[in-house]
Amino acid sequence: MTTTDTLDLDAHRDHLTRVMADRGGWPERAPWIRDAVAALPRDLFAPERLWRWDGHTWMPVDRATDPQGWAQQLYGSPDGAATTQLTDGLPTSSLSCQAVVVDMADCLLLEPGQRVLELGTGQGWNAALLAHRAGPGRVTSVEFDPRLAAAALARLRAVGLDVRVEVGDGDAGRPAGAPYERVVATYAVERIPWAWVEQTVPGGRIVTPWGRLGHVALTVADDGRSASGWMQGLGQFMPTRSPGPAAGEGPGPAGFAEVRGRTGPAHHGETGRDLTALTDWWQLAFAVRVALPDVRVTTAVDGDGTSAWLTDGRSSWASFSARPGGGAWVHEGGPRRLATELETTWTQWERIGCPGVYDYGITVDQDGQYTWALDPGTGPRWPTP
Structure with a gap:
């Protein structure tokens, strides 16, 4: 890396930090997140090639030939995800936008020493931020793609972090290491797997993207037989790549x-x-x-x-x-x-009064999942098919 590249990255990092601060994007109750992002900037976890949509097709942006463009993909906006992998011409992995990563970390209410299970390692950046807070050996991450898992583990080791990275089906969690105080997913699910609830301690926290937009924060009940919580915001995520019951049952929804x-x-x-x-x-x-x-x-x-x-x-x-x-x-x-x-x-x-996103929540138990509005016990509810 040349001196020019280093200065350019520093400028991009500072720019995004200021933009986040100007719009109140750094959570006051969790100052550790800003410290973690500063200590572990996302460029340390980005591959040499990123992908940019030009309105017609995905175009490669290589660090070696376009370092400024590569940095812009990472730091251009708090709301911009950096696409890191294409499969059959479609994005299958990314560095999620910084604003949502920060918000989800805040929602997790993570404390030092807590055991964390992350589903969807990706490039390893989110696991790194969590490990910065939780401490050595406290974060386990599960990744479906063996190549991504290996690359992420190498990056985590390169920055000196002790994180366990396992290859497996994130929807199944990791029962061998259970129970966990915190569970966080980096990919979207329509139905929150019951395995995640089973592997979380009573009173523990589960934060996950839900559906085609938004993320939810659930707290496991004292008896461990359910988890419930409110929507936390909007944001699109990659869908699960785990082979579920519908795998192989035919084409997806038609247009x-x-x-x-x-x-x-x-x-x-x-x-x-x-x-x-x-x-x-x-x-x-x-x-x-x-x-x-x-x-x-x-x-x-x-x-x-x-x-x-x-x-x-x-x-x-x-x-x-x-x-x-x-x-x-x-x-x-x-x-x-x-x-x-x-x-x-x-x-x-x-x-019912035109409720907004933050007026909705989700409850999961062994019998299924439903979304509710206004109140988890008395408000209207809609079962998840």
């Missing part, structure tokens, strides 16, 4: 055009609602995601207003086409009445 092509419109009508509300992920869009977890919603804005397209990825669809002067024309097809389901969800959300 709107494909489902629409299979089934012609069976119902039509109109609505006076302003579909712009569906673009707000902190409010209505999140409520729809909770109540209709298998439905994908796409929106677009033109001169007439906001239009929306819904599909369950299998056999049903609905379209809301903005009309001049407000509202939308509605068409839907398939066995489900997705437009009606959306209207019902919207009305229920309004009836």
